Amino acid sequence: MADQRHVFDLDTLLDTRLATIATLNPELASRIVSDPELYAKYKNRPNDLFAEFELDSDEFEKAYRARDANILTKSLPTTFLFEMINIGGSLLNLRAQEPHNVENIEFAINTYPYHDLSEAEVSRILDAIAARIQAIIGITSIYVSPEQMSPSYIRASNYNAIYFYNFRDWLKEHYHKDKVTEATVGIIPGTCIYSSAQFVDLDQLKNATEYQNPQGENTSPVLGMQVMFSPYFRLEPMSLDYLSLVDKDKVINDVTK
DSSP states (O other): OOOEEEEEEHHHHBOHHHHHHHHHOHHHHHHHHHOHHHHHHHHTOSSSSOGGGTOOHHHHHHHHHTOOHHHHHTOOBBHHHHHHHHHHHHHHHHHHHOTTTOOOEEEEEEOTTOTTOOHHHHHHHHHHHHHHHOSSOEEEEEOOOTTTOOHHHHHHHTOSEEEOSOTHHHHHHHSOTTTOOTTTOOOOTTOEEEEEOOOSOHHHHHHHHHOBOTTSOBOOHHHHHHHHHTTTOEEEEEOTTTTSBOOHHHHHHHHTO
């Protein structure tokens, strides 16, 4: 029998981006939460440069890379936390329908880079997630950096899916053109990689979305990313909407469908 083992970055479940903004510019963070128009702009942003909010991108990047447990205390759930519940429900249904294919289901919460979390704090986080899921799923924690999350580590751990907030650092570490060789090629065909789809060069993004192939069909930059990485792993980009402060109306609609 096969197990289903999924890894979730803690940063996918909590909006640590908005909490970081709150430490840099509390007034801006307050307006994002209270102003529907500004909130819509926030959750539909193309990247985490926050240029449209007149926030210094270098200052944000520095603060975000230095985030610690204190940021978690200021972070609110993302919409993706509720999507996690749906993922768990789908896996439980699969186990009920195909018990010969699914035996155990495990969700591992990657608490990297929050090195200053105590064991008690990690335990409380896991308990809160378990209470939210309300399903018979094993909830564990890991602390694994992008460097340590190597293709060989992923294969040895038998992970079926990994949900990164942003897999940029992981890609640089394991799939940079200077690091991928015939001996180290990171083929992980049994694993689906999820990550936010962020586009830094907006002019290049505009050109890509407007480009048409010889048949006159528009092309998709997201599809291009999936094709590029398809020799190594399956990629499923996630909308920053899902990875931002929870949209209560969306959750209500999903729950009442």
